[in-house]
Amino acid sequence: MKRIFIDELAKHTGEEVLIQGWVDVRRDQGKMVFFDFRDISGLVQGVVLPKSEAMEVAKEIRNEYAVAVQGIVNKRPEKNMQADRQNGDIELEIKNIEILNPSEPLPFDISNDTSAIDEGTRLEHRYLDLRSERMQKNIRVRSEFIQRCREYLFKNRFTEIETPLLTESTPEGSRDFVVPSRLNAGKFYALPQSPQQYKQLLMASGFERYFQIARCIRDEDLRADRGFEHTQIDMEMSFVKMEEVMDMVEGMITSTVEAMGYTIKEKPFPRISYKDAMAKYGADKFDLRTPEEKEKGILAYAWVVNFPFFEKTDEGGWTFTHNPFSMPIPEHIDWLMKGENIGDILTTQYDLVCNGYESGGGSIRAHKPEILEATYKVMGFSKEDLEERIGHMLKAFRFGTPPHGGIGLGVERNIMNLTGESMLREVQAFPMTRGGQTSVMKAPKPLSEKQLRELHLSIKNADNAKK
Numbered sequence: 001m002k003r004i005f006i007d008e009l010a011k012h013t014g015e016e017v018l019i020q021g022w023v024d025v026r027r028d029q030g031k032m033v034f035f036d037f038r039d040i041s042g043l044v045q046g047v048v049l050p051k052s053e054a055m056e057v058a059k060e061i062r063n064e065y066a067v068a069v070q071g072i073v074n075k076r077p078e079k080n081m082q083a084d085r086q087n088g089d090i091e092l093e094i095k096n097i098e099i100l101n102p103s104e105p106l107p108f109d110i111s112n113d114t115s116a117i118d119e120g121t122r123l124e125h126r127y128l129d130l131r132s133e134r135m136q137k138n139i140r141v142r143s144e145f146i147q148r149c150r151e152y153l154f155k156n157r158f159t160e161i162e163t164p165l166l167t168e169s170t171p172e173g174s175r176d177f178v179v180p181s182r183l184n185a186g187k188f189y190a191l192p193q194s195p196q197q198y199k200q201l202l203m204a205s206g207f208e209r210y211f212q213i214a215r216c217i218r219d220e221d222l223r224a225d226r227g228f229e230h231t232q233i234d235m236e237m238s239f240v241k242m243e244e245v246m247d248m249v250e251g252m253i254t255s256t257v258e259a260m261g262y263t264i265k266e267k268p269f270p271r272i273s274y275k276d277a278m279a280k281y282g283a284d285k286f287d288l289r290t291p292e293e294k295e296k297g298i299l300a301y302a303w304v305v306n307f308p309f310f311e312k313t314d315e316g317g318w319t320f321t322h323n324p325f326s327m328p329i330p331e332h333i334d335w336l337m338k339g340e341n342i343g344d345i346l347t348t349q350y351d352l353v354c355n356g357y358e359s360g361g362g363s364i365r366a367h368k369p370e371i372l373e374a375t376y377k378v379m380g381f382s383k384e385d386l387e388e389r390i391g392h393m394l395k396a397f398r399f400g401t402p403p404h405g406g407i408g409l410g411v412e413r414n415i416m417n418l419t420g421e422s423m424l425r426e427v428q429a430f431p432m433t434r435g436g437q438t439s440v441m442k443a444p445k446p447l448s449e450k451q452l453r454e455l456h457l458s459i460k461n462a463d464n465a466k467k
């Protein structure tokens, strides 16, 4: 018999069917045993009637067993109907239950919100935590959000392109994670903090509109809304001005979240300068919702623009505030080229804020070598350093690279807003612990002597290494 999903049962009233899933709840009433069975499509009640051949197995079964159940779909008697429940008007009269795999008693209760359970226990058994209703919903909201964004981008002539994970450092203001090279003794790859340089090189490559659901890997201090890994909807477009990128993103976000049933507070998204945001809200991330709108889960998006390009370093030099590859606003290009009024130069950076979080950020880029060179000069790079760091970009820009700009939208931050979660780990399938340990598995781990030898590495202080 072919397995059907639980949400298809009602169509088969009166027929014998096969479902497969988990035992959500078992209620043994002595003569009869009731179950709620669960699969990806929902829940249904099943009953083993007195004297049924399935009784022996039914007595043995416990919560979270994986089972295959054959039975007849019956209309429930009027008095037992539960109008407020999925499948509340039918039940499965169980003829046969096959235990596909039993389950030990679970280390924690997954029938309720698991957020208060000890982090270590939850993440050690993340696969069980993910069975809970809230976690299933969060991960599915994430999947739907990405799917809808992807569809929007395909409709708008974007090409999805993957870029390397083993690469050179791209500065995004964090430390790099590095990978030792076996073939090149003493040399290291960096994992990408973002695909920034590659996506710009794809503009040099003539793709015009690129996107990628990109993993960004940054060694930074772990906080509630930060992890070592996060995902971005990473986009780049050629022949565009700021407004065109912002409009495209706004169109994508609006059509995606509205199709998912959410309400946006204000359209088009309000735009505010960094200076005004700081004066008004004391921060460049702010929450525009009233307490009532918070209750209702309304999404309040806004753009922040006109950020300063540079800020002072502790040593008294200059560094970029957001992205060294950005272009100043057109009125300030001249200052950059002459190295004047550095602190006053504004960049074409645009940040998308939603409900108090930065949910994305991007800019129009310097597409001419002399502009990018001027930026690195302000930051104190010598000609040689500059060649070493970004020589490949400067070279690409000498071959008709079009004007371009893009954005990276933080998937987790966006899903946190959609689901009302305040922790990044609630919207990632397998997040890290606060101490930087992987869920379920036990990385980071020491390497074997053999691996160290192959990688031309030796660990200097084994005691420190063990910690």
Ligand code: ASP
Pocket: 172, 193, 194, 195, 196, 216, 235, 323, 361, 362, 363, 406, 407, 408
């Ligand atoms: N690379 C930037 C980031 O990761 C996004 C962008 O400017 O497109 O934040």
